[in-house]
Amino acid sequence: MDFDLEQTDALLSTTRAVRKRLDFDREVPDDVLLECLQLAVQAPTGSNRQSWRWMVIRDAEKKEALAEMYRAAGGAYLAAAAAEADDGSQTGRVLDSANFLAQNLGQVPVMVIPLIIGRLEDNSTANAAGLMGSIMPAVWSFQLALRSRGLGSCLTTLHLGKEQEAAELLGVPDHMTQAGLLPVAYTKGTDFKPAAREPVEKITYLDTYKNPIR
Helix, strand or coil, X not given: CCCCHHHHHHHHHHCCECCCCECCCCCCCHHHHHHHHHHHCCCCCHHHCCCEEEXXXXXXXXXXXXXXXXXXXXXXXXHHHHHHCCCCXXXXXXXXXXXXXXXHHHHCCEEEEEEEXXXXXXXXXXXXXXXXXXXXHHHHHHHXXXXXXXXXXXXXXXXXXXXXXXXXXXXXXXXXXXXXXXXXXEECCCCCCCCCCCCHHHCCEXXXXXXXXX
């Protein structure tokens, strides 16, 4: 199969964490969400268990309750960090948009919470990587599918500080793990650009950590 590399590379390099440019007023149809999720579950998963599940939240009261949990877990930190950051820097802009999202999270048309069957019974790296590695590829595929259809999202994790409260609100059973929360909406414009990043030669090593690849 031949891919259009220009289009593929553009999709991969311009799928941003979207916050301020989410359109709170435009409806997101179920058909579009399900189409994107159908693509998401083509992602690889540990031992081919396909143990992902997806929670879609549209109810206004539940969205606002989750937004309150989000702010309770980290809203004060985001507000303070945004106030202290350099407005002209990339980090400053990110913190400002993160604070904006925290203050307006309940207004998004749809929230999607990715779930994975299982709980992390210990803090071992292997178990954590195995559990999250079975859901995060699907989350990223979901975000790419959204981007290709004119929608945006942002993987957030602050509400996980209140995971049990969120589980009670949504009826999530005890054997499930929430992997984050994605606000989903059409974007205001689609002209996203690649972000400024370090050249990969500076962060890639060959055979040993002290040996840059180039």
